[in-house]
Amino acid sequence: MEIYTYIVLFLLGICIGSFLNVVIYRVPLNKSIISPPSSCPACDQKIKPWHNIPILGWLILKGKCANCGAKISIRYPIIEFLTGLLAVAIYYKMQTIDIFYLVNFAIFATLLALSMIDFDYKAVPDSLNLLALTLAFFSSADIIENFKNALLMMGGMSLIRFYVSYLIKKEAMGEGDIIVAGTMGAVLGIKLSLIAIFLAAVLAIIPSLYNRFANKDIELPFIPFLAMGMFLAWFFDSYFLELWSKLYG
Structure with missing residues (x-):
């Protein structure tokens, strides 16, 4: 069956x-x-x-x-x-x-849609992005913890955005990326969210270089890579958490 x-x-x-x-x-x-x-x-x-x-x-x-x-x-x-x-x-x-299966599927399906829109427009609609974030609060039974982790990730990403934007004298990160970080935090928790962002950065290296030198474009949509990194961290959560424990105790 x-x-x-x-x-x-x-x-x-x-x-x-x-x-x-x-x-x-x-x-x-x-x-x-x-x-x-x-x-x-x-x-x-x-x-x-x-x-x-x-x-x-x-x-x-x-x-x-x-x-x-x-x-x-x-x-x-x-x-x-x-x-x-x-x-x-x-x-x-x-x-x-069950309900959590449906919610998690809806979250990742929405992120897939956001990824394609980001490729097309280098911007994403708040309606879909906030939908994914709202669903993420209900991705598990611990809604309060999910909400707290979303706030922590969004706050952390906003802090990085302000500092880096000031240092390089231009916008370093879109608001859409920050909302996706909140979705990550709610679904994955803090440790796995940090791993997901690292995975996203690694996945984006080669496409970013290609985009810069082949297309003469320094702007690469990052939400698709955040979505891929988030899914990998979620799917292989046990492996990544074990790796985190080995590295940081």
């Missing part, structure tokens, strides 16, 4: 991933995520229901609009696939489907 649970969760996950694609496209443009129905951005033709099937729809259409032939980004099925993987991975970690 376990394999069927994973299959069902993956299928549900890719359906939610399809909805995330709508969120990623419409929220930054201040459009409704409910109506009108999905349509081709190039010709405005409504997408038929069978063309909107997660992953399969893109494959059936061969990555092109059925009406005008405009290219449909491969990012759509990738987001759907990643959301399906998230649903499976979170269940694998928690081994139960």
